[in-house]
Amino acid sequence: MGLSLKGLSKSYSNIQKNQSLEVLHSLDLDVETGSFVSLIGPSGCGKSTICNLLAGIEIPDSGEILLDGEAIQGTSGNFGYMPQKDLLLPWRTLIDNVLIGCEILHREKRKAQVEAKEWLNQFGLSPFSEYYPHQLSGGMRQRGALLRTILFGKKTLLLDEPFGALDALTRQEMQRWLLSIWNRTRHTVLLITHDIDEAILLSDKVIVLSQRPTRIIHEFEIPFPHPRDPDELLLSSVALDFKRQLLHLLIP
Amino acid sequence: MVITSAQVPLWLLPTPTHILKAFWETRQLIWMHTLTTLMETTMGFALAVIFSLITSGVMVLSPWLKRLLYPFLIISQTVPLIAVAPLLILWLGYGLLPKIIIVVIVCYFPVTISLIEGLELSDPDLLNLLRSMGASRWQMFYIVRWPHALPSLFAGLKIAATYSVMGAVIAEWLGSSAGLGVYLTRSSHSFLTDRVFAAIFTITALSFLYYALITILTRLALPWMHNKKRDSLE
Numbered sequence A: 001m002g003l004s005l006k007g008l009s010k011s012y013s014n015i016q017k018n019q020s021l022e023v024l025h026s027l028d029l030d031v032e033t034g035s036f037v038s039l040i041g042p043s044g045c046g047k048s049t050i051c052n053l054l055a056g057i058e059i060p061d062s063g064e065i066l067l068d069g070e071a072i073q074g075t076s077g078n079f080g081y082m083p084q085k086d087l088l089l090p091w092r093t094l095i096d097n098v099l100i101g102c103e104i105l106h107r108e109k110r111k112a113q114v115e116a117k118e119w120l121n122q123f124g125l126s127p128f129s130e131y132y133p134h135q136l137s138g139g140m141r142q143r144g145a146l147l148r149t150i151l152f153g154k155k156t157l158l159l160d161e162p163f164g165a166l167d168a169l170t171r172q173e174m175q176r177w178l179l180s181i182w183n184r185t186r187h188t189v190l191l192i193t194h195d196i197d198e199a200i201l202l203s204d205k206v207i208v209l210s211q212r213p214t215r216i217i218h219e220f221e222i223p224f225p226h227p228r229d230p231d232e233l234l235l236s237s238v239a240l241d242f243k244r245q246l247l248h249l250l251i252p
Numbered sequence B: 001m002v003i004t005s006a007q008v009p010l011w012l013l014p015t016p017t018h019i020l021k022a023f024w025e026t027r028q029l030i031w032m033h034t035l036t037t038l039m040e041t042t043m044g045f046a047l048a049v050i051f052s053l054i055t056s057g058v059m060v061l062s063p064w065l066k067r068l069l070y071p072f073l074i075i076s077q078t079v080p081l082i083a084v085a086p087l088l089i090l091w092l093g094y095g096l097l098p099k100i101i102i103v104v105i106v107c108y109f110p111v112t113i114s115l116i117e118g119l120e121l122s123d124p125d126l127l128n129l130l131r132s133m134g135a136s137r138w139q140m141f142y143i144v145r146w147p148h149a150l151p152s153l154f155a156g157l158k159i160a161a162t163y164s165v166m167g168a169v170i171a172e173w174l175g176s177s178a179g180l181g182v183y184l185t186r187s188s189h190s191f192l193t194d195r196v197f198a199a200i201f202t203i204t205a206l207s208f209l210y211y212a213l214i215t216i217l218t219r220l221a222l223p224w225m226h227n228k229k230r231d232s233l234e
């Protein structure tokens, strides 16, 4: 059970140059239900492409995407999808932004609002629920974007470099915070990142990808039990050893 | 003062007092003509906006129809108004209808162009996010495209509002029985230059009024653009 990609291939054709770019070539990948898996790989290797295929924004040339045994390739609305940009709508207040998913799914508005308010409270965003995105800091907007993703109500989340645009300190803060949220919700998560510490801190499994066409170079099981203590974990010799190996694979 | 002391004849350049006097003496006449112009501009403006909404909506939702209709949009702007207006007056008479049509032609272009530009997002990521949630075309339209288009729509409305008065006055000037354009030509033909100035001021005031109205509407419709309560943050 869970999410599995079987023989997934995707090329982009460039009409002007009349050539095609093979991004994914028969990729296999498994994410167990309730686990936190990170994909890490060089820029431009096709990580976002994998996300877009899962999210139903792109259609694979061949291969299957199975979610709990059901083929879902080419369909959308199966995952909570969070891209790197927060993409909060500037004309909506924070609370109306996080409720977009409920609106699209025609869920009952009153109930959704009550639920959203509880979550805003947990995310430390209650005082800002009536603020517009431009009035919020980068970290707050990113938390808002994650809340929008969670409130879409799917048990699997696709996070495509969610903290990539934040400054280093805010990013660390957000990683710790995501860890604490995940401890409570235990979503199945596929996280795309280029931050080695982030991958080790959050994941049960780290998958290292190659240059295009993307293959899996290596998989690391990260054996630390949950809940994790970020400071202790990242400075432990086991974590440092993972870090060394990952660096070696990514910067040969 | 400069005018009186420089001995310029009054029919060439009247003094401000003369203009005010002309304004006061013909106030009822001006008011009557203003009402006609107001009627033409408001009707024409409203019709142009309605047409714009329909056609831009259709063009954005269907690229095929856009390819079909876009040339007509350009043509509506390249046809010389000064040549079309007399024809319309010839066919439709001295009444309101030809003026309203001219105002529609003048306003339609800026509103439609800015609306289409706003509806076609430059950033596809927003639409992709909604697509990932399984949103329908219609949902993408009213959740993302429409609100995204509002600032640019209002910018177009501001341009159209000022054009509309000008369009109406020119149309009246080419043949009409009432309206500020008529007052203007009659006054100028009789060398009543003080009245010409009174007309110019009225026309300017009318354009300004429209502009102010649209500005107020913009503030009401786009609260997020004016809400700057950042102080408590960061």
Ligand SMILES: Nc1ncnc2c1ncn2[C@@H]1O[C@H](COP(=O)(O)OP(=O)(O)O)[C@@H](O)[C@H]1O
Binding pocket: A012, A013, A021, A023, A042, A043, A044, A045, A046, A047, A048, A049, A050
């Ligand atoms: N819609 C597209 N059309 C053509 N080429 C694309 C498209 N999307 C991505 N690519 C190309 O595919 C490759 C992988 O992109 P992406 O998945 O975004 O990489 P990343 O691993 O950095 O997220 C890049 O070389 C990119 O230029």
Ligand SMILES: [Mg+2]
Binding pocket: A047, A048, A161
């Ligand atoms: Mg990417």
